[in-house]
Amino acid sequence: MNAVAGQIEQVRVSAQGWPDYDIHIGPGLLARAGELIAPLLARPRTFIITDENVARLHLDTLRASLDAAGIAHDAMVLPPGEGTKSWANLQAVVERILAEKLERNDHIIAFGGGVIGDLAGFAAAIARRGMPFIQIPTTLLAQVDSSVGGKTGINSPSHGKNLVGAFHQPSIVLADLDVLRTLPRRELLAGYAEVVKYGLLGDADFFAWLEEHGQQVLAHDAAAMREAVATSCRAKARIVTEDAREKGRRALLNLGHTFGHALEAVLGYDGTLLHGEAVAIGMAQAFRFSERLGLCPAGRAQRVVAHLRAAGLAADVQAIHNRLPGPEDLLELMRQDKKAQAGKLVFVLVRDIGEAFIARDVDEADVLAFLREELRAA
Secondary structure, three states: OOOOHHHOEEEEEOOOOOOOEEEEEEOOOOOOHHHHHHHHOOOOEEEEEEEHHHHHHHHHHHHHHHHHOOOEEEEEEEOOOHHHOOHHHHHHHHHHHHHOOOOOOOEEEEEEOHHHHHHHHHHHHHHHHOOOEEEEEOOHHHHHHHOOOOEEEEEEOOOEEEEEEEEOOOOOEEEEHHHHHHOOHHHHHHHHHHHHHHHHHHOHHHHHHHHHHHHHHHOOOHHHHHHHHHHHHHHHHHHHHHOOOOOOHHHHHHOOHHHHHHHHHHOOOOOOOOHHHHHHHHHHHHHHHHHHOOOOOOOHHHHHHHHHHHHOOOOOOHHHHHHOOOHHHHHHHHOOOOOOEOOEOOEEEEEEOOEEEEEOOOOHHHHHHHHHHHHHHO
C-alpha cells in the first residue's frame, strides 16, 4: 500500500435490499478514481454529471484518471446552485443519458456537491428503469451527508425541497479530502453544520471533540478533517443500515431540517441561505424548542449556539428576518415536510446533546408560539 493509500479510511454501508458498498475517505482519491471504479463497470464506459464550478477545478483530473484506466467517458456540465435540482434539468440529464446510448448496466458518475449528487442519482434511478451510479462528492456537506445513504431527488418549485425523488444507493463513494481545499469558506462552513449534526443527534463525545478540534477541521488539518468525515460517515452508515428507506430511526438525520427546510423554501432557494446554513439555524431552533417544551435541560441550546457561532455559522434568523413571512406561513411550509404523518408534524427534538428523538405528538399551537417568539427575537 502506498503512502496515500495508507491514509484512506473505508466505511461499509449495508442498506437492506441493496448491495453493500464502501465509502473511501482520504486524500488523492480523485487521481485514483479510474483504478477504483474500473472493477465495478460492466464495460469500460461511464458518463459524468457535474457543474461548472467543479468542472473548472477538477474535471481534468477525473478525466485523466478514467483515461489511465481505459474507461471511455463524456460529461454533462450544469449550472451550479440549488436551482439546478429542477424538473427541467432532470429531463435534460435523462435525455442526455439516453442520447449517449448508455446501457442499463453502465454507471453514471455524480461528480459534485449535494445538488449534483441528488440530481444525478435521481436521473440514474429512473433512466432505463434504474442504472447504477457512483458518488464523487466535492463538498464537505456531500461527503458527510448527501452522498451516503441513497436519497436522491429534486425540489418542487411550489411545495419545497426534495419532495420528488427515489431511494437509489450508489455503488461506491469516493470522498477525496484534497478537493475540499478548493471550497469557498462559506461552503465549507455549510458542510461543517452537517458534521456538527452527527454529534448533536447521537454522539455527545463527538460534539465535545468538535468543540475542541473544530477549528482544526475548518483549517483543513488533514488528520482532523479525516476524523470528522469518517466519524460522520460511520454514524450515517449505522443509521442507514438500520433504516434504509426512512421508515423510522433514519428520520433522526433530519435534526434541524424541519425548521431549516421551511427557511430555505420561503427564500426560494435563491442562495441567501445555503442548505447547511439553514440546518445550523434549524438545529439551534430544535434545541431552543426542546428547552421551551421542558424536554431538554436549560443551557444546552446556548452551548450549541456558542459552538455554531464560534465556527462562523448563524444560529438564528436575524440575518434574514426581513425576508421572512409570518409564523403562520412558516408553519404551513413545515406541513409539507416529508416526515409529516396523517397530517401531523413530526419533529426531531432532543433530550440532551447527543440524545435526539422523533416526536410525533407536538402540538401545533406550541410550534406557532415558538415561531412567534423566534421572529420577535430577530
